[in-house]
Amino acid sequence: MVSAPARRALVREWIDGGASERCALAAIGMSASALRYRPREDRNVELREHSVALAHRHRRYDVGMISLKLRQEGRLVNYKRVERLYCEQQLQVRRRTRKKVPVGERAPLLRPTKANPVWSMDVVFDRTAEGRVIKCLVIVDDATHQAVAIEVEHAISGHRVARVLDRLAHSGGLPQVIRTDNGHAQGWDAYHAICNASWTSSNRRYVSASVSGWSAHNGCWHSVPRTNRNSTRCTHRKWNA
Numbered sequence: 001m002v003s004a005p006a007r008r009a010l011v012r013e014w015i016d017g018g019a020s021e022r023c024a025l026a027a028i029g030m031s032a033s034a035l036r037y038r039p040r041e042d043r044n045v046e047l048r049e050h051s052v053a054l055a056h057r058h059r060r061y062d063v064g065m066i067s068l069k070l071r072q073e074g075r076l077v078n079y080k081r082v083e084r085l086y087c088e089q090q091l092q093v094r095r096r097t098r099k100k101v102p103v104g105e106r107a108p109l110l111r112p113t114k115a116n117p118v119w120s121m122d123v124v125f126d127r128t129a130e131g132r133v134i135k136c137l138v139i140v141d142d143a144t145h146q147a148v149a150i151e152v153e154h155a156i157s158g159h160r161v162a163r164v165l166d167r168l169a170h171s172g173g174l175p176q177v178i179r180t181d182n183g184h185a186q187g188w189d190a191y192h193a194i195c196n197a198s199w200t201s202s203n204r205r206y207v208s209a210s211v212s213g214w215s216a217h218n219g220c221w222h223s224v225p226r227t228n229r230n231s232t233r234c235t236h237r238k239w240n241a
Contacts, residue, residue, distance in 0.1 A: 008035055047077065048085050055091040062093050112143040119148060120179045123156060137161060139168070142179070 007028050012035075014024040025032060047070075054066050061069070063086040067079050086092075112118045124136040137151040137160070151164055168174060 004030075004034060004037070008037075011035055044081070044085055047075075047081075048089065051082065051085055052089055052091065055086075055089075060093060063091075066091075115141055115143045115146075116173070116175050118142040118177045118179065119175045121161075122180065137164060139164070139178075141175075 007030050011021075011024045011028055011030060014027075015021055021032070021035075025035060051066055051070070054069050055061060058065065058069075063083050066086060067077070067082045070077050070082065118141075119139055120142055121137070121139045124138055126134050126136065128134060132154065134152055134154055135156045137149070137153075137156050139148040139150075140146065141148055149164055149168060151160070153160065165174065165178075
């Protein structure tokens with residue numbers, strides 16, 4: 001029982017029960033002036049209601065924006081006063097959390113013992129000297145770390161990914177599993193649709209297996225694009241030196 005109103009109520013209850021005021025105040029540890037104190041009228045009723053209305057009208061406004069709106073309306077209100085009312089009404093903006101990809105139980109990915117059974121695939125972003133964005137579709141053999149294919153374009157769609165895999169299927173065959181990271185950069189929806197419906201009958205048994213979107217989950221793949229990017233930049237500097 002810490003608040004002053006609660007202690008006043010208890011003292012008055014003891015006095016009504018027959019105890020003297022002095023004994024009740026001594027037992028609670030309260031002064032007579034505190035017992036007779038009458039709180040002033042709340043001057044923040046209208047400001048509180050208006051702040052709540054602004055917060056409901058502008059859902060993503062924090063206390064700074066609410067205070068700015070009040071000043072724009074001609075209300076000379078102290079920022080700390082607005083902040084106190086803002087916290088009392090629990091108007092804090094809820095932070096948006098990143099949506100996590102639903103996955104099952106994570107298990108360590110075992111490295112294949114021979115070439116071609118498992119490939120990993122992802123898109124690497126880079127920029128040209130002029131500032132244009134380029135995308136590199138990199139397909140890597142998990143056993144040998146060999147880059148099976150590297151496609152460089154300004155835009156890579158799911159249909160383009162399917163054409164690259166179709167070309168690899170005719171040249172040397174596809175693996176049993178292709179690992180991806182559930183990313184949206186490659187247009188995986190179109191890619192999966194093509195894999196399940198548009199590939200030739202000889203390739204239908206090759207189904208892509210997506211894993212969680214964590215780069216650390218398939219760390220062996222990420223060394224190949226990084227090495228390729230660094231080598232390309234070094235070659236570019238030498239040619240332009």
